[in-house]
Amino acid sequence: MTKRTDSSERRKRRPPLVLVVLAALGLSVFVMPLLGLLARTPWRDLPTLLTSDVVVDALRVSLIASLGATAISAVLGVPLAWILARVEFRGRAIVRGLVVLPLVLPPVVGGAALLFALGRRGLIGEPLNQATGLVFPFSIWGVIIAATFVAMPFLVISVEGGLRNLDSRYEGAAATLGAGRWTVLRRVTLPMIGPSLAAGLALTWARALGEFGATITFAGNLQGRTQTLPLAVFVALESDRGAAVALSLIMVVISLTVLIALRQRWWGAL
Amino acid sequence: MSPPGVGESDEGVRAPLRSNGVCDREGSTVRRHQAITVGVATAALLLSACGGTGQSTSDEVLVSAASSLTEAFAEMEIAFESANPEIDVVLNIGGSSALREQILAGAPADVFASANISNMGLVVDAGDVEGESAIFARNRLEIAVPVGNPGGVTGLADFARDELLIGLCAESVPCGDYGQRVLQNAGVVPAVDTEEPNVRALLTKIEVGELDAGIVYETDVASTDGEVTGVEIPDGDNVHADYSIAVLTEAPNVDGAAVFLAFVLSEEGRAILANHGFVLP
Amino acid sequence: MVGGAVSHPHGLDARLVVSRGDTFTLDVSLSIPPGRTVALLGPNGAGKSTVVAAIAGLLPLDEGHITLDGRTLDDPGGNVLMPAEDRSIGVVFQDYVLFPHLTVVENVEFGLRSRKTPRREARQQAIEWLERIGLDDLADRKPGDLSGGQAQRVALARALITGPELLLLDEPLAALDATTRVDLRRTLGDHLNQFSGPRMVITHDPTEAFLLADEIHVIEDGAITQVGTPDDIRLRPRTSYIADLAGSNLVLGTATHGTVTTGTHQLHIADTHIAGPVLAAIHPRAIVIDRHQPDGSPRNTWEATVIRIEHYGDRVRLQTGDPLPLTAEITPDALNDLEIVEGSAVWISIKATEISVEKD
Structure with missing residues (x-):
């Protein structure tokens, strides 16, 4: 028993030192800010801060908006990914570029663009407003739209990657067995890209939760209606640093919990 | 022949030593054949030499100024630099509270121009102000509405109308604080739809017509060249915003900062401020 | 039928013309009566998989036609293209292509469920098929847990459960190791003989073709180069490829x-x-x-x-x-x-x- 452990220990080769050092530096980029946050946390006041109206309201708005954006991304993003992966058409490269644009575009620019498009006086927003009375900015819908804009690319990319890696013979086999396209999609394609879909959903949700720039530009900032956790942190940083730290801590805890939990169950695809 | 890396480093640091202190293209050129690590190191050197604000360059003054000073200080910079060509003014515009936080956190700046005295007070209390702060301008509050006034806003009372989209500045920034006070004076409980992080963001949303009304500075309305319409707030309800300016203790360029501050308080500086609608003390 | 017997062309009759890019054109004519096994023997890249895809309905023809028991499956000239799901062709794919996320029994019943057979009936038939191929005790396993031979039998059951009119096997033995291959060749032959429709085996292995097929079509570079009984092919190879491959x-x-x-x-x-x-x-x-x-x-x-x-x-x-x-x-x-x-x-x-x- 002991012997076996020894030999397997010996077989493990130590990774190159340079890599270990650089990797540790890389990790410190993520860990250092976290330590800074913990160092400034007013632990004694934390219970009060965490149950304050600002925090509870922001948490509620953030959860609604991030889950809403994830749901919309799934409903619209999966078909988009399917088209991109499976249909050859002219300008596909352009469409793909448009889809990933929000990844490189500063979110504030995205928010402004959304305002010009879907605002009350926007290109689409104005006729829509006149026809239906709907106003997106300064409402929870604005928050959801802004979050969807910045987060959906993660879902599309992930699902498209899954579809491209999926051996199309499985779908062919299902067709020869009498399955129509819809059945193939439902019973073969979607289940088989499950890990990619799950990873895409997790990333989309995480990105939506952290969204700031597009939200404050497009949806504004009002506690209880449009003020998400990141917005509340931003505002609180200038007035109540304790609350800002508490809010930040909540975001860290929620995100880490969800991402780690999902990683264990799903993340084979990433 | 010396190792290529050494030669490159020499070339890399040459530029900042030049009299004009400008990093030209020649100085930042990196020979293609050299090892990547050397290239990275050289680039880092160049970056720190060119981009850093905390360098010993005696010719740069970093001014952290409140958003509502954007236009006035832009003109101030031009006028100042033509009078003092050896000094380069760099403007860092932001909400007064955000700027205050930057300064308290130790960000290097030479001059702080705040849109209220409370933010300046916090910086003074922290011992970050060199000498005394001075009130150099006053501003009044005004209601801003989009051109054409689609909401039919005639006064502060309209801020209570739920059907209108009403914006204020966040309470943590001076214009938000002032706005709340103005509304309190008028006894109006506003139906607020958004609290914007700074006055410029608020003004933009009014300009594009997404908001029906908001409370901003008089100077802001003047600065938009007619892209928003002002609705006056009666003197009885209005408040004065005092703009305070000071040289900072940690200023990398105390001398330059003092020269700039003097310019702001000079007749020429006052004229510029007056031109942008500020009331002079 | 009124007006005398119209002779129904039974079995598969096809001329398959498919172009892939500028360099490769498949042009193959095939005719397989019911109850006969035809092997399509050829090297990799000869166009065998294209033949499978075209007949199964996964790839439309550029020219030619496919008819099965008098039904037109594909006819570019007449603008007919029947989708794969309506063709009633049982396909055993290379590597079997069992759905990895479904259990063995779910794989077998897939065809029935797709054709709206009630859940319980489909399950019952699938179990019966699994009993027939001796794998009923593996019904709840995932395909990943099966041996190559077991997977092959599941694939066969999955293809046959819907009662197809043509059975198409693409390299049915290639995924198996040498010893299993010998064992399964015989059982596969038995299974083929129980199927009454036309049968087609695609293979690059001459031994497989000789032992399973009544007739061999040799395909090289998109065209049929020789048609004959296994003995014809073996004793009188017409090209050096066949001589090399089949001449043993x-x-x-x-x-x-x-x-x-x-x-x-x-x-x-x-x-x-x-x-x-x-x-x-x-x-x-x-x-x-x-x-x-x-x-x-x-x-x-x-x-x-x-x-x-x-x-x-x-x-x-x-x-x-x-x-x-x-x-x-x-x-x-x-x-x-x-x-x-x-x-x-x-x-x-x-x-x-x-x-x-x-x-x-």
């Missing part, structure tokens, strides 16, 4: 104590343990040809008549007659030196170690 001498016989008896002839083999029905393979180049009885004592030596000589570039194939008809390969120089013509008497010798024997 295959002898069915019974093994005992280091000999294989086939008809009246006995071959000595190296393996003294193997017994029962076997398949012995002798490569044409392993056969030594002489004009006189060779010295020494190769244990397999006999005299025979050259009944046919065929030239393939720098090689010559000799076909010898009784007692054991074989194909031998020599160089043109050797042919000249030995002064062999059709009708010459020659001595054949084969080392026992050159005869590979596997259980049939």
Whole structure:
């Protein structure tokens, strides 16, 4: 028993030192800010801060908006990914570029663009407003739209990657067995890209939760209606640093919990 | 022949030593054949030499100024630099509270121009102000509405109308604080739809017509060249915003900062401020 | 039918023309009556998979037609293209392509469920099929847990459960290791024979084609180069590819104590343990040809008549007659030196170690 452990220990080769050092530096980029946050946390006041109206309201708005954006991304993003992966058409490269644009575009620019498009006086927003009375900015819908804009690319990319890696013979086999396209999609394609879909959903949700720039530009900032956790942190940083730290801590805890939990169950695809 | 890396480093640091202190293209050129690590190191050197604000360059003054000073200080910079060509003014515009936080956190700046005295007070209390702060301008509050006034806003009372989209500045920034006070004076409980992080963001949303009304500075309305319409707030309800300016203790360029501050308080500086609608003390 | 019997063309009838880019064009005609197995034998890249895809409905034809029992499945000229799900063709794909996220029984019942068979009925039929192929105790496993042979049987059951009118098998044995392959070749043959419609086996392995098919179509570079019974193909290969690939001498016989008896002839083999029905393979180049009885004592030596000589570039194939008809390969120089013509008497010798024997 002991012997076996020894030999397997010996077989493990130590990774190159340079890599270990650089990797540790890389990790410190993520860990250092976290330590800074913990160092400034007013632990004694934390219970009060965490149950304050600002925090509870922001948490509620953030959860609604991030889950809403994830749901919309799934409903619209999966078909988009399917088209991109499976249909050859002219300008596909352009469409793909448009889809990933929000990844490189500063979110504030995205928010402004959304305002010009879907605002009350926007290109689409104005006729829509006149026809239906709907106003997106300064409402929870604005928050959801802004979050969807910045987060959906993660879902599309992930699902498209899954579809491209999926051996199309499985779908062919299902067709020869009498399955129509819809059945193939439902019973073969979607289940088989499950890990990619799950990873895409997790990333989309995480990105939506952290969204700031597009939200404050497009949806504004009002506690209880449009003020998400990141917005509340931003505002609180200038007035109540304790609350800002508490809010930040909540975001860290929620995100880490969800991402780690999902990683264990799903993340084979990433 | 010396190792290529050494030669490159020499070339890399040459530029900042030049009299004009400008990093030209020649100085930042990196020979293609050299090892990547050397290239990275050289680039880092160049970056720190060119981009850093905390360098010993005696010719740069970093001014952290409140958003509502954007236009006035832009003109101030031009006028100042033509009078003092050896000094380069760099403007860092932001909400007064955000700027205050930057300064308290130790960000290097030479001059702080705040849109209220409370933010300046916090910086003074922290011992970050060199000498005394001075009130150099006053501003009044005004209601801003989009051109054409689609909401039919005639006064502060309209801020209570739920059907209108009403914006204020966040309470943590001076214009938000002032706005709340103005509304309190008028006894109006506003139906607020958004609290914007700074006055410029608020003004933009009014300009594009997404908001029906908001409370901003008089100077802001003047600065938009007619892209928003002002609705006056009666003197009885209005408040004065005092703009305070000071040289900072940690200023990398105390001398330059003092020269700039003097310019702001000079007749020429006052004229510029007056031109942008500020009331002079 | 009114007005006399219209003869229904039974089975599969197809001309498949598919272009892939500028460089490759498939142009193949096939006809398979019910109850017969046709093997499509060819090297990789010859267009075999394109044939499967076109017939199964996963790839539209550019020209030609496909009819199955009188139904038109694809006819670009008549603008007919029946989607794959309506064609009623059972396909066993290469590597079987079982759905990895479904259990074995869910895989088997997939076709029935897709055709709106009620859940319970579909499950019951799937279980019955699994019992038939002896895998009912693996019903709830995932395909990843199956051996190659088990997966093949599940794939076959999945393809057959919907009662297809044509059975298409794409390299059904290629995914298996050598020993399993021999075992499964026979059971696969049995399964094929139970299917009453036309059957088509796509393979690159001549042995598979010879043992499973009634008729072999050789496909090379998108075209059929030879059609015939397994014996036709083996004894009279028409291209050097077929000669190379299919020209190996295959002898069915019974093994005992280091000999294989086939008809009246006995071959000595190296393996003294193997017994029962076997398949012995002798490569044409392993056969030594002489004009006189060779010295020494190769244990397999006999005299025979050259009944046919065929030239393939720098090689010559000799076909010898009784007692054991074989194909031998020599160089043109050797042919000249030995002064062999059709009708010459020659001595054949084969080392026992050159005869590979596997259980049939």
